[in-house]
Amino acid sequence: MRFRLGSVPALSASVVALALCVAPGLEAKGKSQDGGEKSKPRADSAPKKSKAASPKRAPRRGKGSESIGSPTDGALHLGVRLSQSSAVKLRWPSGSAHFGTPELVKMLKRGASKVATKYPGAVMVVGDISAKEGGKLSGHASHTSGRDADVGFYYVDAKGRTVRPARFLSVDWKGHAVGAAGVRFDVARNWAMVQSWVTDPRARVQHIFVAKHLRSMLLKHATKIGAYLPVRHRAAIAMKQPSGAAHDNHFHVRISCPRGDRECVQHPRVTRSSKAGSKKKGRRQSASRKAPTKS
Numbered sequence: 001m002r003f004r005l006g007s008v009p010a011l012s013a014s015v016v017a018l019a020l021c022v023a024p025g026l027e028a029k030g031k032s033q034d035g036g037e038k039s040k041p042r043a044d045s046a047p048k049k050s051k052a053a054s055p056k057r058a059p060r061r062g063k064g065s066e067s068i069g070s071p072t073d074g075a076l077h078l079g080v081r082l083s084q085s086s087a088v089k090l091r092w093p094s095g096s097a098h099f100g101t102p103e104l105v106k107m108l109k110r111g112a113s114k115v116a117t118k119y120p121g122a123v124m125v126v127g128d129i130s131a132k133e134g135g136k137l138s139g140h141a142s143h144t145s146g147r148d149a150d151v152g153f154y155y156v157d158a159k160g161r162t163v164r165p166a167r168f169l170s171v172d173w174k175g176h177a178v179g180a181a182g183v184r185f186d187v188a189r190n191w192a193m194v195q196s197w198v199t200d201p202r203a204r205v206q207h208i209f210v211a212k213h214l215r216s217m218l219l220k221h222a223t224k225i226g227a228y229l230p231v232r233h234r235a236a237i238a239m240k241q242p243s244g245a246a247h248d249n250h251f252h253v254r255i256s257c258p259r260g261d262r263e264c265v266q267h268p269r270v271t272r273s274s275k276a277g278s279k280k281k282g283r284r285q286s287a288s289r290k291a292p293t294k295s
């Protein structure tokens with residue numbers, strides 16, 4: 001039966017279609033069947049080789065930045081480069097995928113600044129965003145239109161001191177970083193970052209892809225500290241684990257189409273094959289999951 005986007009709720013469609021970011025270093029080879037990101041054959045610690053193919057459509061000739069097309073089939077006109085600061089570090093400083101819409105880049109910078117102000121020494125680590133002119137990015141199915149960013153977690157050691165690993169570490173259902181003794185998911189700082197995104201005064205967060213068990217941890221923490229209820233609700237809606245991509249070692253944050261970007265397409269196109277592939281992959285993951293998750 002032919003799948004039609006209009007026949008399902010928007011969020012469901014987007015979760016199926018937008019499972020686009022796979023934990024670097026953990027991906028299986030090949031493009032995920034749900035239209036998710038391709039595998040990255042590189043080692044997690046290896047230098048990033050972000051290579052953008054030519055965008056499928058020519059950017060418009062406007063004077064301002066513009067996101068064109070969808071996150072999986074788009075381009076970026078006059079993207080803004082995210083620069084490093086005391087609160088923001090690039091995972092691959094020599095890479096070329098550090099461009100996004102001003103709305104996204106400024107949101108990341110504001111968020112990093114807020115977290116660092118509240119927790120001195122905290123540093124946000126940002127992986128891929130988009131290539132300078134957008135378009136296909138090696139290892140990703142999305143990240144084509146300047147609206148997506150991969151952001152590492154904040155971690156602490158057993159004594160609560162900030163830890164900044166050289167790579168994105170997976171986190172198990174107890175909050176422990178895999179392969180790094182004593183290092184754990186810093187729920188307080190990570191919540192502060194999520195909160196900053198969903199309350200950003202300019203950008204409108206569409207999705208925050210993250211593993212179910214980490215979403216649960218973050219929301220429990222927010223409840224525990226008495227975070228403003230509407231903010232918790234907003235975060236609960238934004239955070240989701242897409243099918244086919246666990247996102248247990250980084251956040252993938254996507255903003256909605258910036259206002260005024262008339263050629264921006266909010267959701268990737270869902271095809272019959274991608275939907276079927278997503279379901280199939282989701283079933284495989286559920287069957288193979290060993291650790292319990294709380295969601």
Ligand SMILES: [Zn+2]
Pocket residue numbers: 020021022140143148149150252
């Ligand atoms: Zn991503």
